[in-house]
Amino acid sequence: MAKLEARNIVKYFTHESHRLQALGGVNLKVESGDFVCLVGPSGCGKSTFLRIVAGLEEPDGGQILFDGRPVTGTGPSRIMVFQEGALFPWLTVRDNVEFGLKIAGIPPDKRADISERYLDMMQLTKFAGSYTHQLSTGMKQRVAIARALVMDPDVLLMDEPFAALDAQTRDLLLIETQLMWTRTKKTILFVTHNVVEAAVLGTRVAVFSNRPSTIKRELENNFPRPRVSEDEKLMPFQHEILQELRPEVKKSRAGPEYGRAGSESGGGKGGRP
Amino acid sequence: MVIATAARKNYAPHKIAFYVGLVVVWQLVAMVDVWPDNIFPSPYDVGEDLVYGASNGSLFYGFATSMWRLAVGLAISIVGGIILGIFMARVEVVNQTAGSLVLGLQSIPSIAWVPLGILWFGLTDAGIIFVIAIGAVFAVTINTYTGVKNIQPYYIEAARNMGASGGKLVTNVLLPAAFPYMITGFKQGWAFAWRGVIGAELLFSYLGLGYMLYVGRSLNDISSIVAIMLVIMAVGLVIDSVVFKKLENKVMARWGLR
Numbered sequence: 001m002a003k004l005e006a007r008n009i010v011k012y013f014t015h016e017s018h019r020l021q022a023l024g025g026v027n028l029k030v031e032s033g034d035f036v037c038l039v040g041p042s043g044c045g046k047s048t049f050l051r052i053v054a055g056l057e058e059p060d061g062g063q064i065l066f067d068g069r070p071v072t073g074t075g076p077s078r079i080m081v082f083q084e085g086a087l088f089p090w091l092t093v094r095d096n097v098e099f100g101l102k103i104a105g106i107p108p109d110k111r112a113d114i115s116e117r118y119l120d121m122m123q124l125t126k127f128a129g130s131y132t133h134q135l136s137t138g139m140k141q142r143v144a145i146a147r148a149l150v151m152d153p154d155v156l157l158m159d160e161p162f163a164a165l166d167a168q169t170r171d172l173l174l175i176e177t178q179l180m181w182t183r184t185k186k187t188i189l190f191v192t193h194n195v196v197e198a199a200v201l202g203t204r205v206a207v208f209s210n211r212p213s214t215i216k217r218e219l220e221n222n223f224p225r226p227r228v229s230e231d232e233k234l235m236p237f238q239h240e241i242l243q244e245l246r247p248e249v250k251k252s253r254a255g256p257e258y259g260r261a262g263s264e265s266g267g268g269k270g271g272r273p
Numbered sequence: 274m275v276i277a278t279a280a281r282k283n284y285a286p287h288k289i290a291f292y293v294g295l296v297v298v299w300q301l302v303a304m305v306d307v308w309p310d311n312i313f314p315s316p317y318d319v320g321e322d323l324v325y326g327a328s329n330g331s332l333f334y335g336f337a338t339s340m341w342r343l344a345v346g347l348a349i350s351i352v353g354g355i356i357l358g359i360f361m362a363r364v365e366v367v368n369q370t371a372g373s374l375v376l377g378l379q380s381i382p383s384i385a386w387v388p389l390g391i392l393w394f395g396l397t398d399a400g401i402i403f404v405i406a407i408g409a410v411f412a413v414t415i416n417t418y419t420g421v422k423n424i425q426p427y428y429i430e431a432a433r434n435m436g437a438s439g440g441k442l443v444t445n446v447l448l449p450a451a452f453p454y455m456i457t458g459f460k461q462g463w464a465f466a467w468r469g470v471i472g473a474e475l476l477f478s479y480l481g482l483g484y485m486l487y488v489g490r491s492l493n494d495i496s497s498i499v500a501i502m503l504v505i506m507a508v509g510l511v512i513d514s515v516v517f518k519k520l521e522n523k524v525m526a527r528w529g530l531r
Contacts (some may be wrong), residue, residue: 131528
């Protein structure tokens with residue numbers, strides 16, 4: 001049985017009085033321990049799909065099955081790492097990492113034990129007492145990942161977590177994320193618009209079509225790890241992804257909704273209040 | 274940069290010179306005897322009254338009475354304002370109904386509640402505390418509401434995703450995330466409360482610094498009136514610059530807002 005299954009997920013957006021279909025029946029099966037990267041043209045709804053999996057948004061049709069059972073609402077079994085990090089500025093790095101444990105009612109000494117382990121894994125021990133504004137963007141994303149891992153989620157959902165990083169920091173985090181995955185054996189769904197990122201990270205890459213989006217093709221990636229972004233042997237795989245992606249990007253730019261929606265991200269984030 | 278230099282320059286000598294000059298001019302005007310002493314007191318007379326009031330304890334007693342009432346009234350308004358503000362921000366029907374009333378009530382000056390306070394509670398501490406609390410509560414409410422409304426939605430989403438809901442969401446996310454706005458509410462609330470307590474004490478004529486002003490007026494004791502006004506001003510300055518500035522700086526520094 002699949003760890004996570006999306007069955008025919010449909011989602012509409014209302015944008016300035018016209019309705020457009022973002023997701024046109026997305027089907028995806030994720031086995032335990034999979035690292036699935038979702039790529040697609042900007043505004044295709046891949047982030048929305050991830051938010052639906054997280055239970056932060058309701059689909060207009062279809063079902064999310066978790067260990068074979070349908071789930072609604074959000075919860076710590078599917079933890080999201082947000083694009084912006086969404087760290088709490090009023091808490092120290094340590095308190096941010098321990099947040100979910102505190103909510104779960106775990107006593108302080110046990111919280112400290114757990115957070116210590118993940119602070120160490122993400123190389124944050126030195127910064128445990130800092131507030132988030134004192135950290136670089138890369139450090140913030142490390143904290144966000146540690147905060148998610150602490151919850152020991154069955155599925156880790158990552159929404160373009162490295163989009164705002166400079167190239168060097170991103171390369172570093174790509175390697176660390178692979179290490180984290182091999183160490184924790186987490187099931188990961190990772191949204192990105194960056195083909196290199198998808199090729200480096202994923203055991204599988206699912207390519208979204210233009211709106212109304214479906215998963216157009218899934219590509220297996222059994223390349224040995226750790227992979228690095230400049231590895232030439234990964235290039236053919238990247239090309240393969242690009243070949244699927246390019247016509248969709250073209251369509252998304254030519255599409256009638258594009259001009260009216262006003263911005264590329266209008267579809268992808270339109271559901272956010 | 275011009276602004277930076279202006280901020281860095283030390284104006285303490287100018288300040289001292291200004292206040293010394295002010296007192297000297299005041300003393301000179303009083304000595305010229307344009308107005309009689311019972312209309313225009315000299316700084317010396319006022320100083321004498323301050324020393325006298327401090328030595329016989331009446332100023333401290335008055336101060337303590339006013340502060341005690343203020344503390345109770347402000348505490349009630351802060352607790353009530355936070356609860357009401359959160360409900361308004363999170364439950365739209367509360368906002369549309371009670372929220373619209375809050376906007377109206379907020380425009381009523383504290384002092385206008387005095388007649389109601391007297392009729393409902395009599396000339397008691399409770400009446401004065403009522404005036405303070407109701408005068409300050411809506412400033413706290415509105416700022417808490419604004420603070421909660423301005424919380425980045427992904428803070429709340431992340432917290433819900435990590436299992437926070439209900440009371441845990443309020444105490445662990447909504448309150449701390451809205452706190453920078455709430456401080457503004459506390460500051461406004463304190464300012465209304467401080468004006469409210471002095472005004473209410475004047476009209477209730479029942480102990481406290483405001484009552485002492487009233488006594489001064491009845492006795493034509495103008496130097497004691499000015500002395501008490503100086504105390505009221507000093508308390509206001511100290512609370513603003515010590516309590517609220519410190520709180521604000523601490524929160525701003527933690528959030529990295531400065």
